[in-house]
Amino acid sequence: MNLRAIAQVRSNFRSVTETTNGSDRLTNSFYGFLFGENPILRQLFPAAMDMQRERLVAAISYLLDILDDTERAVGFLEQLGRDHRKYGVEGDHYPLAGRALHSALRAYTGPAFWTNSIDEAWLDVIDLIVTSMANGADSDDLPSHWEATVVEHRKILDDLAVVRLQADVPVPYDTGQYLPVRTPQRPRMWRYLSPAIPANDYGELEFHVRKVSGGWVSPSMVNETQVGDRWTMAAPLGGLRVDLTSGADVLMIGSGTGIAPLRAQIMEMTTRGINPRVHLFVGGRFPCDLYDLGTLWQISLSNPWLTVVPISEFDTDPWWHTGPTIEPPFGMHQRLTGEIGSIVASFGSWSDRQIQVAGSPTMISSTVRALLDAGTPASRIQHDPV
Incomplete structure (x- = not known):
């Protein structure tokens, strides 16, 4: 056209x-x-x-x-x-x-x-x-769906759970993609989740699920999932990926459970000898939303090409949060406070980077807008459909 x-x-x-x-x-x-x-x-x-x-x-x-x-x-x-x-x-x-x-x-x-x-x-x-x-x-000559069994369900926050599954046969997704998922609690409804670990030959899957207020499916995933439940996955979608042949460094911006596809790609990169520099900005509304900082910090300790910067919109946790405050580990960048897109854009246009943005539709839209306003070329920015 x-x-x-x-x-x-x-x-x-x-x-x-x-x-x-x-x-x-x-x-x-x-x-x-x-x-x-x-x-x-x-x-x-x-x-x-x-x-x-x-x-x-x-x-x-x-x-x-x-x-x-x-x-x-x-x-x-x-x-x-x-x-x-x-x-x-x-x-x-x-x-x-x-x-x-x-x-x-x-x-x-x-x-x-x-x-x-x-x-x-x-x-x-x-x-x-x-x-x-x-x-x-x-x-497409692949199956229309794959079955997997829940082997672990762990609530990290009142509204967030990590669900690990063992697929009957490996699901052929590319690291950084997302999968349509159906659960026995809502058998006719599909939701899209990004695996938080790289694709592997063992059929292991990990999803980070946030409960959406008023949602049809996510509350049952967080509150009702049991070990032994059978989940169904359909054909993978999306195309977030790091181009290792371009020679360009990488900027990743993730908020909430949106860090999952970024986390998976970083984990896959750790298996390679040479990688571009990666700046990962991890955001959430409150400090408690930075639930995976410990894992990301441990990865960065043994991979000097990775820099992790935590950001929260508010400086303190909400009154209803009963768990411990999640603070950056010793030696990590101190947590910044503010809206993630505005903070990242305040450092410049990042016009020489491969850029990935992952999170809620509102977060993606506001972050992309802030980057464009800062002079970032649109062709540099990747995100899944909002």
């Missing part, structure tokens, strides 16, 4: 989704067209569609952000196609969804603003989506 067409679809999508209730109205229209013309497809989706609607808008937004990098966009869409196999979606379903998306965008934009050039640009984007996702679904 040419740059003018890309600019048109980006502008049109923003005009649709950034109005009051625009995202909800667009997704309602999309699913209305899809299920109205193809009622049998409704059975492939969960009963509660709120999360599904949010993910649809997030996926399209992310695709439009990277649309000028065709290889990256196609790779993302092929991953999505493989991921949707867990729902029973097949390659020939994608043209049906493509027509529904086109109809929804055209209907919501309105005839006064839906020009021929916008129509042609969206048809090109939708063709890319349909073709790439169908190719991803049809060309």
